[in-house]
Amino acid sequence: MSTTAAEIAAAWRRERPGTPTDSIEVFTPIVRLAKLLTDDRTRVLRAAGIDRATLDLLSVLRRAGPPYTLTTRELTERTLVTAGAISQRVARAEQEGLATRAPDPSGHKAVAVTLTAAGHEVIERSVDAVLGRDSELVAGLSAEEQDLLIPLLGKLEGFVRTRVG
Amino acid sequence: MSTTAAEIAAAWRRERPGTPTDSIEVFTPIVRLAKLLTDDRTRVLRAAGIDRATLDLLSVLRRAGPPYTLTTRELTERTLVTAGAISQRVARAEQEGLATRAPDPSGHKAVAVTLTAAGHEVIERSVDAVLGRDSELVAGLSAEEQDLLIPLLGKLEGFVRTRVG
DNA sequence: GTCTAAACGTTTAGCCCTAAACGTACCAGG
DNA sequence: CCTGGTACGTTTAGGGCTAAACGTTTAGAC
Numbered sequence A, B: 001m002s003t004t005a006a007e008i009a010a011a012w013r014r015e016r017p018g019t020p021t022d023s024i025e026v027f028t029p030i031v032r033l034a035k036l037l038t039d040d041r042t043r044v045l046r047a048a049g050i051d052r053a054t055l056d057l058l059s060v061l062r063r064a065g066p067p068y069t070l071t072t073r074e075l076t077e078r079t080l081v082t083a084g085a086i087s088q089r090v091a092r093a094e095q096e097g098l099a100t101r102a103p104d105p106s107g108h109k110a111v112a113v114t115l116t117a118a119g120h121e122v123i124e125r126s127v128d129a130v131l132g133r134d135s136e137l138v139a140g141l142s143a144e145e146q147d148l149l150i151p152l153l154g155k156l157e158g159f160v161r162t163r164v165g
Numbered sequence C: 001g002t003c004t005a006a007a008c009g010t011t012t013a014g015c016c017c018t019a020a021a022c023g024t025a026c027c028a029g030g
Numbered sequence D: 001c002c003t004g005g006t007a008c009g010t011t012t013a014g015g016g017c018t019a020a021a022c023g024t025t026t027a028g029a030c
Helices: A005-015 A024-047 A052-063 A072-079 A083-095 A117-138 A143-163 B005-015 B024-047 B052-063 B072-079 B083-095 B117-138 B143-163
Strands: A069-071 A099-104 A110-115 B069-071 B099-104 B110-115
Touching: A005 A024, A005 B052, A024 A052, A024 A117, A024 B024, A024 B117, A024 B143, A052 A069, A052 A072, A052 A083, A052 A099, A052 A110, A052 A117, A052 B005, A069 A072, A072 A083, A072 A110, A083 A099, A110 A117, A117 B024, A117 B143, A143 B024, A143 B117, A143 B143, B005 B024, B024 B052, B024 B117, B052 B069, B052 B072, B052 B083, B052 B099, B052 B110, B052 B117, B069 B072, B072 B083, B072 B110, B083 B099, B110 B117
Parallel strands: none
Antiparallel strands: A069 A110, A099 A110, B069 B110, B099 B110
């Protein structure tokens, strides 16, 4: 059994009265849930022989629709990782034949990343498994509870984005 | 500007009708918030010359109260990382003089990890900075909104824990 | 045209984690 | 005893990320 967020906050107040603990009960479960979910997804995908970072990359390209092409900069904007990480992801995907890199003719010095047929096949094969699994996990909340939760998370994410990095 | 969770779900439905998208609007903001928060915390702590993993370790020991000692197994239970990661964290903290390792006299083959005076000082110096920062970020929601959000997150975390690893 | 500033992508060093293999200590049954 | 099982902690191989330094291309000022 793991320590609850409420217990962590109480422990700080007991040990160090005056410690600002008001964020703990909100952020601790968020960080924990994210870890549980991403670790679980990593395991699901390993069984399918693919890694999570590559799946994220292929997903973004697949969702873009035909011709399944985005520049490195667009990928960076859509994925919340650094440009360096995108560069590494694309290099790995290219290595495995799941995506290709080509100069983009849109002015600027841009690189166009495109899904290959093999990459398309991988994403079609994995996306339902991954999202189906997530679907099972989100079912711990009723539809009404989810409708309550979603706007609160959206508001919090928006606020945090204005204050970080 | 980044893609919203609603846009991601809509894109999947447009590109692949039938894709199970009901989890996306819940889990996407959770995973994103966790990344924004942990990356931000990493930066705050780097400015103070300490890394996040070490702070987590020292925090757990500090919250335990005098004599600030826990076994490796207890640390593992309280932190959601593997025993191997704890072993590495403790080794780093020991290297820097922030914690010590000693055989635990409680039967079994256990290792007792204890906060040193230097470790105690580091945690006292950092915890208010970190939690104060989090406090600013959680203020994007009103107290009422937080009271609505907390039990929903708790319920979801509990459910997910029963279904994963 | 030329030159400077900005945009873009890649590379590298360093950090941290997981999973799995491993070594060792304790305990209970025969 | 002693022997197998179990609990505990450590080590290692490999993956992924960030930040920062870097090289290159493009656009704009003049």
